[in-house]
Amino acid sequence: MKKQHYYSFAFSYSEGNQTTTACIYIGYDCKYISIPQINSAKEGAGINTYAVMLSCCYLGKMTEKEIKTGITRRFTLAGKAGLLWSKLKLLVGFSGK
Secondary structure, eight states, X not given: OOOEEEEEEEEXXXXXXXXXXXXXXXXXXXSSOOHHHHHHHHHHHXXXXXXXXXXXXXXXXXXXXXXXXXXXXXXXXHHHHHHHHHHHHHHHTOOOO
């Protein structure tokens, strides 16, 4: 699976007495965001093109599976290392002092 740079965008748009907010999680090949990517995110979020961007957060470079499940190889290996360290401390009686 191809890795992409994922972002979280939040938008807001007011018309009359009604305010609409929307967000989207979207991946791009490029790490940097420009106006065309912001406009495509607005379109993907289904919000008016005149909406104001409230935030844009970089989530990281990952595959579609990683963004959907939250499970990454790095996370899994770190979890196993922590578990092994806990067992090792018990075996040798490490107090951390």
